[in-house]
Amino acid sequence: MVARLKDIAQDLGLSVVTISKVLRNHPDIGEQTRKRVLKRMKELNYQPNFAARSLITGRTWTIGLVVPDLLHPFFAQIAKGISVDVRKKGYSLFISSSDEDPALEQEEIAQLLARRVDVMLIASSQWTTESFRQIEERKIPYILLDRQFPGLSSNFVGVDDQAVGSLATTHLIEQGCERIAHIRGPEVSTAMGRLEGYKQALASHQMTPAAGHVVSIGPSGDHVGDQAGYAATVKLLANKVRPDGIFCFNDPVALGTMRAIFDAGLRVPEDIAVVGCGNLSYSDFLRVPLTSVDQNSKMLSKIAASQALKLAESKSPASSRSELVAPHLAVRASSLRRKK
Amino acid sequence: MVARLKDIAQDLGLSVVTISKVLRNHPDIGEQTRKRVLKRMKELNYQPNFAARSLITGRTWTIGLVVPDLLHPFFAQIAKGISVDVRKKGYSLFISSSDEDPALEQEEIAQLLARRVDVMLIASSQWTTESFRQIEERKIPYILLDRQFPGLSSNFVGVDDQAVGSLATTHLIEQGCERIAHIRGPEVSTAMGRLEGYKQALASHQMTPAAGHVVSIGPSGDHVGDQAGYAATVKLLANKVRPDGIFCFNDPVALGTMRAIFDAGLRVPEDIAVVGCGNLSYSDFLRVPLTSVDQNSKMLSKIAASQALKLAESKSPASSRSELVAPHLAVRASSLRRKK
């Protein structure tokens, strides 16, 4: 049988309340008593019953995390980082992977709400803000990760995607590229931010995208990036004006892009320089190592975890805040045209 | 305010018990009553309080998963698969990543025990079986994933590592390799199984490893595989007899191996064929696409999830069982010497 407060109380001839107070470091307990209780707790390897505690305090010491795909290294890193950080403070993390499926994501959010997690962290693959209204109704604080939604004022932690776009594009400009194309992602905040950054970087160098030099991988998410990148590049190469640099929405797309370039009998980076985004760990091992914008996901997970803990502790709803992590560029062979 | 059974009971002039019975599909409830109750539940968007329920039933509808590294695609796949499968049955999954650190892993296990998860799934990076004794003491059923421990009769779901080793080695033999080396992993069941399979495959072709042709990456886990693989290969190439085929403990090691081979001015697969294990998703994009043993992690996660659910449901402790998933080979350029 697992030990309960009552058992310790009986063993020591004290009341349950006293034991409970020792457990929670309540100040007005005699030094002798405290020691005796602590000793017995250790002997019995006592562990408080979270269910009983939750029932009365209304807190579960539990945090929920929903990501589109745990297999994606970006989200895996976030999940891992958050899990480690919140565990230090006694919280456990429910993680669910929605497979980029909005319906599944809704279910997962509902289940976590039913479990009354103290905070919810969501990297959403939704197109609507419906689920978030539900969370707000339940008065459970939540933080959006990575993707933002226009018209929804919630807590947000993500990458500065505009900086991602301009970092990549500026780098290509500095490498001497003159016709820089962009393979953009779907209509979500990340893709739109990167596109915006791309345009701005060009503009500040008195450049504009040539006709047909911004193509989209379509509505798909990250999971089919490779094929979509290949197709988009084929389209791109069919243009009258051939690009000499391509900034790709993410690394899988960039892999497809490079494959298409090779298949067309061209070289990377001599004919076309390529930059991706995500800085996936395999970038070093490719045929041509891929230059990529690093999203600093470790930092992102740290910030997300600390914001989550703050929300879990404070009872007041607090005004929502938004934090952006600065990306940086990992330069490799795929974009290096200016040898020094 | 969040709705409780009591609220619904009052609204409808019924007792709490009746509502509770409807909630749990108890048979002896009048059709009329059932409908009225269900209707009101929907209106109020009622969600049962898990804490209250757990307190009385002793079950938490919660499963714990501990993996060495969520960033590793093998474990990410397992986590994702299990999360999806158990969620369908109403369970939520606590996931924690131990960073290959035995001390951290112990803490995580302790925390999950304190939360009284219904089942625990552990891909352990421990060297001792100490933590498992603790779990057994608490009478919480658990399943070991991937890595086994000699002398510990517990539930186990993993890959048939001996098959991994013989699959890879036999393939190299069939490709005409005559001096097949093996870069082995640390002293854990997976590495030992693969080594065993390697030896058996050689033996059944009347071959034996040449002196110095089995080298170890040392005590490290998967996380530094690349550098360790590089170093091990350098050692291997310093032998009097140069191998013409190398079976590597895992894919990161194989990447390091290929790098070392290139750096030595040799070719893959013409001079040395290479086979890895894990079939990581990037294998197709490498300079030389990597032949790799696929561990069938999707199947593994399915089996693990269904075993976990079975354990969660059954009250009896049931005899422990062990299930092995069969691996298969993904052949790519790094080992193809016999063009057909």
Add this chain to the structure above:
DNA sequence: TTGAAAGCGCTAACAT
């Protein structure tokens, strides 16, 4: 500094 009483929201066992 300690403890008695009450109750969190629910379910199990037993009436009716």
Add this chain to the structure above:
DNA sequence: ATGTTAGCGCTTTCAA
């Protein structure tokens, strides 16, 4: 077919 009683293990409030 529905309700009564009791209590899961803990915390909160208030009294001693």
